[in-house]
Amino acid sequence: VDSQFKRYKLLSLNENILICNDKDSQTIVDKRIGAHFWIPVPRKLLTTLQALIDLELITNISFRIDNITDYIPFFEDMEVGSPLKLNVADLPSLSKFYSIDNYANSFWVHHDSRERSITFEELRDDFQMVNDDVITQVIHL
Structure with a gap:
């Protein structure tokens, strides 16, 4: 049982709950059940938090959940061009x-x-x- 959830209604990251920081959505995913928990964290901040977690500078973190879905929507868009590669x-x-x-x-x-x-x-x-x-x-x- 997640003590942060039980006490504060916050969901903690662990080996089964992972960050999913897509272009159009910021969620954490419970890979056991495939549920996406929507979190009110801007993408840039979530990217920074993920980097600090990867460097093990943050070892425990919990998030407030705004919504729960079984999937994340995909928004169609088109990007033109390619990365500039030059010598x-x-x-x-x-x-x-x-x-x-x-x-x-x-x-x-x-x-x-x-x-x-x-x-x-x-x-x-x-x-x-x-x-x-x-x-x-x-x-x-």
């Missing part, structure tokens, strides 16, 4: 990637092999301006 050394020092839907939405990659640096910058059609400066998203490594 930076094969790129020209400056590359532009753009959306086929809007050429003004672009992603620039600048690399300097001598300096061993790479910069990613996103330029958007709906950019913001401060004084005469365009606000962009930049990552420099």
Whole structure:
């Protein structure tokens, strides 16, 4: 008997009760009976909790249950594209990637092999301006 459930109505993880953190649903599953217990935990937080559990930094944890179902729904969607796989050394020092839907939405990659640096910058059609400066998203490594 789960002492947390008996006392506080919380369901504890154990060898039979596991986290199921899907894109569209966050549940814990009792693999003995196949029941999905819906928990009110955002996906990013649940991902972090799972990582801490995997590292054994969290050894006991219990969750409040919002709902119980025998399945989780699957929502159809379509993703276009693929992961960007490239060898930076094969790129020209400056590359532009753009959306086929809007050429003004672009992603620039600048690399300097001598300096061993790479910069990613996103330029958007709906950019913001401060004084005469365009606000962009930049990552420099």
